Amino acid sequence: MNVEEILATLIAFPSVVGTPNGAIVDWIRDYCQAAGAEVTVLPGPEGDRSNLFVTVGPRAGRGYIISGHVDVVPAGEPEWSSDPFVLRREGGRLYGRGTTDMKGFLACALAALPGLAAMNLRQPIHLAFSYDEEAGCRGVPHLLAALPGLCERPLGAIVGEPSRMQPVRAHKGKAAARLEVIGRSGHSSRPDLGLNAVHAMAGVITHAVAYGQSLANGPLDQDFEPPYSSLQVGVIAGGQAVNIIAGQCTADIEVRAVPGVSPSSLLEPVKAGLFALRDSGFEVIWQELSSYPALAPAKGSELAAVLTELTGQEPLTAVSYGTEAGLYQQAGIDAIICGPGDIGRAHRADEYIETGELAACRKMIQGLGARLAA
Structure with missing residues (x-):
C-alpha cells in the first residue's frame, strides 16, 4: 500500500479521543506484522483502548522512536465540505479529520515500514502509537511505563506533530482541571435560604482570571508567544432556570507553562x-x-543535529502548543517535534495535508533508516 492508501484507511476509522480504538489498533497491528515487524499491543486501564509499540530491526541496541497518536478530535463542525472520515483528494491536498493531526504522520511511518524492514538495520527503529493524546496525553504515560521491558533506552524520540517538517526543540507544558461547586437550590425569591453555586463560582473565577493576568510578570521565556505562562477559563456551566437558586456549577480551567515552571503548580x-x-x-x-x-530545549542535542541533517531545516526553538515530547523528555529520552502538515489546519473543518508534505516526511523516515543500516 502507498502512503495515500494507508492514510485513507486510517481516516476511515473514526478514532475520536475518549472512545474505543480497537479497530484501528488491530488494523495497524496486522499491517506491521505482515511487514515483518514485532508488535506489542498495550491495553490501557480504561479497558477499551490501547497503545502500540512496534520494533523493526534488532531489538537489542539503542535506536529511535517514531511517535504519534491514533486519536483525533471530533468532527462536528458543520462547515465540512465532505464526509470528514472519507479521504478526499483535490489536487495536491488530501482532506479528512486527522490528515494533519496526525494520521498523515502515522501513514508515512507505516508506508516506510516495509522498506525499513528490508534494510539491514544495525540499530532498531520503534513506532510508538498512543491513544487519547487529544485529552491531555492520557495514553502515552502507560506506554512509557512499559518501555524498559520493550527496548533499550532509545537515543531519541521524533514526535510527528504538524510542524511543516521543521524540527521544533521546545513547547509549553499544560495542566487542566474541572472545578465543581455544590450549593443549595431553592426559589429565587428567597436567596437567603439557598447557596448559589454560580455566584460562588463567579468569585473563584474572578480571582483566577486576575491571578492569570499576573503570570505575565514572569518567569519569562522570549522563545515563546506569549513569553509567559497563561491561564484560561474555557467552559462554565450551572443552574437550571433564572428563578431557581443555582445549586451546582462547574468550570474547566487550563494553564500553559513555560519550561521550568510546573503546570500543576500554577493551578494551586x-x-x-x-x-x-x-x-x-x-x-x-x-x-x-x-x-x-x-519540552525544554536540550543543549547540544544530538537528535536536533540528526533532524537538521534529515530535513535540511534548522530547528525552530519553540512553539506554544503542547505534545507528548515533554513526557518523553521527562522519562529521560531526548525528544523533538517534526511532522508533516501545519498546526493551523488542525481541529477545524476541511483539515488537510499536502502530498508534498507526506513525501518529505517519508523521505525523512527513510533517511533515518539509512543512517542505521549496516
Whole structure:
C-alpha cells in the first residue's frame, strides 16, 4: 500500500479521543506484522483502548522512536465540505479529520515500514502509537511505563506533530482541571435560604482570571508567544432556570507553562480559592483533567543535529502548543517535534495535508533508516 492508501484507511476509522480504538489498533497491528515487524499491543486501564509499540530491526541496541497518536478530535463542525472520515483528494491536498493531526504522520511511518524492514538495520527503529493524546496525553504515560521491558533506552524520540517538517526543540507544558461547586437550590425569591453555586463560582473565577493576568510578570521565556505562562477559563456551566437558586456549577480551567515552571503548580492558587468555599457551606470538587510537562530545549542535542541533517531545516526553538515530547523528555529520552502538515489546519473543518508534505516526511523516515543500516 502507498502512503495515500494507508492514510485513507486510517481516516476511515473514526478514532475520536475518549472512545474505543480497537479497530484501528488491530488494523495497524496486522499491517506491521505482515511487514515483518514485532508488535506489542498495550491495553490501557480504561479497558477499551490501547497503545502500540512496534520494533523493526534488532531489538537489542539503542535506536529511535517514531511517535504519534491514533486519536483525533471530533468532527462536528458543520462547515465540512465532505464526509470528514472519507479521504478526499483535490489536487495536491488530501482532506479528512486527522490528515494533519496526525494520521498523515502515522501513514508515512507505516508506508516506510516495509522498506525499513528490508534494510539491514544495525540499530532498531520503534513506532510508538498512543491513544487519547487529544485529552491531555492520557495514553502515552502507560506506554512509557512499559518501555524498559520493550527496548533499550532509545537515543531519541521524533514526535510527528504538524510542524511543516521543521524540527521544533521546545513547547509549553499544560495542566487542566474541572472545578465543581455544590450549593443549595431553592426559589429565587428567597436567596437567603439557598447557596448559589454560580455566584460562588463567579468569585473563584474572578480571582483566577486576575491571578492569570499576573503570570505575565514572569518567569519569562522570549522563545515563546506569549513569553509567559497563561491561564484560561474555557467552559462554565450551572443552574437550571433564572428563578431557581443555582445549586451546582462547574468550570474547566487550563494553564500553559513555560519550561521550568510546573503546570500543576500554577493551578494551586485556583484550587485554594475553590476549597475556601467550604468555609461558607459549599461542597467543592477538584478534578484534574490533564497534565503534561513542557519540552525544554536540550543543549547540544544530538537528535536536533540528526533532524537538521534529515530535513535540511534548522530547528525552530519553540512553539506554544503542547505534545507528548515533554513526557518523553521527562522519562529521560531526548525528544523533538517534526511532522508533516501545519498546526493551523488542525481541529477545524476541511483539515488537510499536502502530498508534498507526506513525501518529505517519508523521505525523512527513510533517511533515518539509512543512517542505521549496516
